[in-house]
Amino acid sequence: MKYLKHLFCMAMMLFLLLPGAAASESKGEGIDLQEILWGHIKDSYEWHVTNIGDKPIIINLPVFVKTSKGWYAGKAEDFAEEPLTEGPHAGYRPCKYNPDLFIATKGNYERRIVELKEDGTEVRPFDISITKSVCVLFIDAIILLLCILIPARWCRRHKFTDKAPKGFTGLMHMLVMYIYDEVIKPTLGKDADRFAPYLLTCFFFILVANLMGIIPFPPGGGNLTGNITITFFLAVCTFLVTNLSGTKHYWKDIFWPDVPTWLKVPVPLMPVIEIFGIFTKPFALMVRLFANMMAGHAIALALTCIIFIMATMGIVLSSSMTIVSVGMSIFMMLLELLVCFIQALVFTMLSAVFISLAQVHEAEA
DSSP states (O other), X not given: OHHHHXXXXXXXXXHHHHHHHHHHHHTTTOOOHHHHHHHHHSOOSEEEEEEETTEEEEEEOEEEEEETTEEEEEEGGGBOSSOOOSSTTTTEEEBSSOTTEEEESSSTTTTSEEEEOTTSOEEOOEEOOOOHHHHHHXXXXXXXXXXXXXXXXHHHHSOTTSOOOOHHHHHHHHHHHHHIIIIIHHHHGGGHHHHHHHHHHHHHHHHHHHHHHTOSSTTSOOOSTTSHHHHHHHHHHHHHHHHHTOOHHHHHHHHSOSSOGGGTSSSOHHHHHHHHHHHHHHHHHHHHHHHHHHHHHHHXXXXXXXXXXXXXXXXXXXXXXXXXXXXXXXXXXXXXXXXXXXXXXXXXXXXXXHHHHTTOOTTTO
């Protein structure tokens, strides 16, 4: 009950504070909802924390790019906050210390650093900047290491027959045993110990990234698994583990499956379908995780923005919609907690299934 009391207090604080924020915002030109949504979901060179009055609180991240004239090292605040409105470079945010570097605000390289040539063409330089997604990735990796090393330290200092741990260590033991006993072991059988390290790493990395993504302030707030580059990399890892560990019978079933000969020669219909299936499996992993996490963040932000949309429509309507918006936002955040666990579990379970399909032997077929 005490947790429900704290949750209720937080909801009331939001209820009291947000109408004021909405009213103050309505005095200006309004808010750019598209910028709010995409600003949270897309990557950037700065980390916007919040606004205090009209002053934004921003963490400026390091910028490292190699242009045609050499390396440039700086930070995000080296670029103008607003794009130019006139001249040949209109629509770009110029760099204060390098006349050739800009941040594009539209086009194929939107929100990315580009080098503009004399003829106006955009060239993407070699960019190894610490963007928001990269920074969040490092933070999540450190948290993941702590989540694993702290329980591992307890295991080294205790015997198997000792009393079960409590607190955080006990929670981690419970999660590890649950994933191993309920997902990995039933799916992979005798190969469970071989692939358990990879699958457990996938589960806890995705879970940590998902949970950190719904925290609205640093070090959280980065929508890491809502970035398709991250889900693409995770899918590629499962693709490599699945196919590099595949048995001879697995590859035989792909290139010469047990089907009527006319389905294999002269037109290799079934081999083409099987090869196509090799790539559709990781593609499904990538899109499922990306779409679910991005959609969850977008819906939660959209529900919050209802307050500011209704702010100009009168105090009665604004206050009533604030109550609805806060209630729906709290509901979505609680639902997001469940989705964070489910998506990590589904990715791990499907990866285990795909790996098990590649471990088929002649006697098992």
